[in-house]
Amino acid sequence: MGDVTINGAKNAAVAILPAALLVDGISEIENLPYIDDVMKLKRAMEDLGAVVNVEDKHTLKIDGSTIYDYKAINEYVGNIRASYYLIGALLGRFKKAEVAMPGGCNFGVRPIDQHIKGFEALGATVKVENGMIKAYADKLVGNKIYLDVVSVGATINVMLAAVLAEGTTIIENAAKEPHVVDVANYLNMMGANVKGAGTDVIRIKGVEKLTGGKYSTIPDQIEAGTYMIAAAITAGDVCVRNIIPEHMYSVSLKMMEMGITIEEGDDYIRVIAPEKLKCANVKTLPHPGFPTDLQPQMATLLSVAEGTSTMIESVWDNRFQYVDELKKTGAKIKVEGRMAVIEGVKELSGAKVAATDLRAGAALVLAALRAKGETVIGNVKYIDRGYESIEEKLTALGAEIERR
Ligand code: EPZ
Numbered sequence: 001m002g003d004v005t006i007n008g009a010k011n012a013a014v015a016i017l018p019a020a021l022l023v024d025g026i027s028e029i030e031n032l033p034y035i036d037d038v039m040k041l042k043r044a045m046e047d048l049g050a051v052v053n054v055e056d057k058h059t060l061k062i063d064g065s066t067i068y069d070y071k072a073i074n075e076y077v078g079n080i081r082a083s084y085y086l087i088g089a090l091l092g093r094f095k096k097a098e099v100a101m102p103g104g105c106n107f108g109v110r111p112i113d114q115h116i117k118g119f120e121a122l123g124a125t126v127k128v129e130n131g132m133i134k135a136y137a138d139k140l141v142g143n144k145i146y147l148d149v150v151s152v153g154a155t156i157n158v159m160l161a162a163v164l165a166e167g168t169t170i171i172e173n174a175a176k177e178p179h180v181v182d183v184a185n186y187l188n189m190m191g192a193n194v195k196g197a198g199t200d201v202i203r204i205k206g207v208e209k210l211t212g213g214k215y216s217t218i219p220d221q222i223e224a225g226t227y228m229i230a231a232a233i234t235a236g237d238v239c240v241r242n243i244i245p246e247h248m249y250s251v252s253l254k255m256m257e258m259g260i261t262i263e264e265g266d267d268y269i270r271v272i273a274p275e276k277l278k279c280a281n282v283k284t285l286p287h288p289g290f291p292t293d294l295q296p297q298m299a300t301l302l303s304v305a306e307g308t309s310t311m312i313e314s315v316w317d318n319r320f321q322y323v324d325e326l327k328k329t330g331a332k333i334k335v336e337g338r339m340a341v342i343e344g345v346k347e348l349s350g351a352k353v354a355a356t357d358l359r360a361g362a363a364l365v366l367a368a369l370r371a372k373g374e375t376v377i378g379n380v381k382y383i384d385r386g387y388e389s390i391e392e393k394l395t396a397l398g399a400e401i402e403r404r
Contacts, residue, residue, distance in 0.1 A: 002397050003239045006224045007033040007388045008058065008217035011293075012179035014082030015156045016186045016217060017041045021048065021089040022163060023064040023190050025212025030059045032217055033388045036381075037080050044077050044086065064212075071098040073132065078102065080385075084112055084153055087133055088160030091124055095137045101128070114151045118158035121145045122165055142167030142206055150175050150286040155202065156183050162204040163192040171202040177287040178247045182218045189213045221247040223387060224269070225294040226362050228252075229301050230394065231271035232260050233370045238397060239270045250290045254280055254298070258305060279307035279344055284315050296322050296363035302342045303331035304370055311340040322360030325353040329367045329375065347372055354378035358386045365390065369399055 008031035018041065020027040032038055034057045042052050042060060048070075051063040070090045077083045078100035090097035102112070112133075116126045121144075124137040142165050147154055155175040160183075162169035174180065176198055184197030190213050193205040224243040231238035232255060245252070245264045252262045252269065258280050261272040280302060284292040292315035302309035303326065313319045320335045327333060328351040332343040350373030355361030361383035368375030377383075380403070383390060391401045 001236050001238065003241055004227045004393050004397060005241045006219045006227070006243050007031070009033070009179055009182065009220040010035060010037060010222070010386045011082075011152070011177075012182040012217050013038050014041060014080070015085050015179060015183045016215070017045060017060070017062070018082070018085035018089040019160055019183055019186055020062040020064055021045065021050065021067055021086070022093050022160065022187075023062075023210040023212050025065055025210070026061060026063050027190060027212055028055070028059065028061045028214040029186075030214070030216040031219075032058050032060060033220060033223075034058060035388050036385045037082060040076050040080050041082065044072050044074065044083065047074060048072060048090075067093070070094040070096045073098060073100050075100070078131070081110070084115060084133075085157060085160060087115070087135055088119070088157035091119060091135045091137065092140070092161045092164045095140060097133075097135045099133050101131050101133060112153070114147050114149060114154035115157045118145045118147075118154055118171070119161055122158070122161055122169065124161070140165035142169040142204070144170045144172065146172040147174065152177050152180060155180050159183065159187070159194060159197075159202065159204060162206065163187055163194065163210065164208070165204075165206040167206055169204040169206070171204070172200065174200050174202045175286055176200060178218055178221055178244070186215045189215050219243045219247075222291060222293040222359070224248060225251045225291070226297050226366070226387070227393070228255065228269065228271045229294070229297045229366055230369055230397070232258070232273040232277065233301050233304060233366050235273050235275045236397070237270070237272045239268055241268045243267060243269060245269050250288060251294060251298075254282060254290060258301075277301070277305040279305045279309040279342075281310045283312040286315065292316055292319060293359050295319060296326075296359045297366055299323075299333065299340055299342060300326060300331070300363045300366045303333060303345060303367075304348060305344045307344055309342040309344065311342060313338050313340075321356045322363055325356065325360070325364060326367055328353050329371050331367065350374045352376045352378070355380060355382040358382045362387065365394070365401075368401075369394070
């Protein structure tokens with residue numbers, strides 16, 4: 001019960017920071033979430049020669065004019081998935097890039113063939129060898145690129161490589177996620193010419209130089225959704241603040257279908273949840289569909305709804321790894337390929353569980369909020385990758401949660 005304020009979007013921040021490598025001047029970026037992935041990227045940028053000043057916990061001032069290196073090869077670079085954006089940015093800036101292969105949350109094969117296809121279409125030669133991705137070009141020239149799958153990462157990466165290329169690049173079948181739009185807005189604010197972000201065709205007219213400026217990252221759609229579900233799973237009444245309600249439509253509408261009251265303001269959503277929730281069928285899809293990054297959290301909510309629900313995961317081929325852990329709290333879920341069949345139970349009970357990835361960790365926290373008794377969650381390092389101050393925020397809403 002109460003209010004919770006949402007921080008800046010992780011998946012926008014981890015793309016905007018590498019994008020700042022393209023700027024031959026100073027970018028001041030506000031509303032960055034204070035999370036591990038952002039701090040690791042800050043370090044990576046400093047290692048490349050950028051001067052990064054911490055203005056406050058959520059604001060970095062990055063001087064991109066001092067960057068001299070095009071190799072991001074430190075071990076921690078490989079630990080974050082978003083390090084793949086360093087390839088697009090360095091390739092765009094220097095026409096060459098060497099970056100340690102991206103790691104990040106492990107849920108099956110996470111190919112980057114579409115990123116590579118995009119870089120090659122712009123004129124780069126790309127090699128993957130010894131755990132490194134190496135991309136070189138004499139010059140980058142705009143081209144038409146059709147993405148075979150709707151990929152957030154490939155869309156943003158091609159955008160990064162194309163903003164300083166000669167001529168016009170057209171990305172067809174582009175991802176439309178809010179953070180794709182946010183990166184385009186940031187680039188445009190710095191002097192780029194990107195049009196159409198948020199639709200499935202993005203046009204990028206190359207410019208000579210990006211010069212710098214001030215930008216504020218959008219709020220985190222997934223953190224917001226996680227707290228909306230926290231309210232719903234505890235039959236609570238919570239106002240989720242500092243968000244863009246339009247980004248939440250797929251989640252709000254599904255929650256309304258489950259009998260939850262959603263009140264929307266300009267920059268907040270109030271969630272008022274009844275004791276009994278109706279079952280629902282959910283399918284994850286690229287934006288504006290239901291986000292895959294809220295799939296584990298939503299499945300947890302469905303596990304205490306009355307009746308049988310289904311959850312179809314259509315973005316990732318192996319994102320039900322958390323189910324075995326969730327079942328330890330009493331949830332009844334059967335996974336059949338890309339579908340989970342969820343039999344609603346009345347109560348969950350405390351258990352000893354471990355996060356298998358970031359959103360799985362968030363789902364286990366949600367289960368723990370609902371469960372009778374104490375739940376101990378291991379591997380919280382995953383949760384720290386994407387949720388700022390989760391204990392403080394939940395404590396303020398009335399939860400009993402501590403870090404040991
Ligand atoms: C981003 O990953 C997010 N990560 C993920 O969030 C999110 O789940 C995903 O987008 C989908 O919304 C970051 O922004 C850092 P994709 P990304 O390329 O860009 C296939 C979280 O929890 N594909 O949109 O890597 C791929 O296998 C994280 O915050 C190819 O086949 O995802 C997947 O099935 C986890 N070839 C689908 O496309 C490629 O070259 C969508 O992936 C690229 C992707």
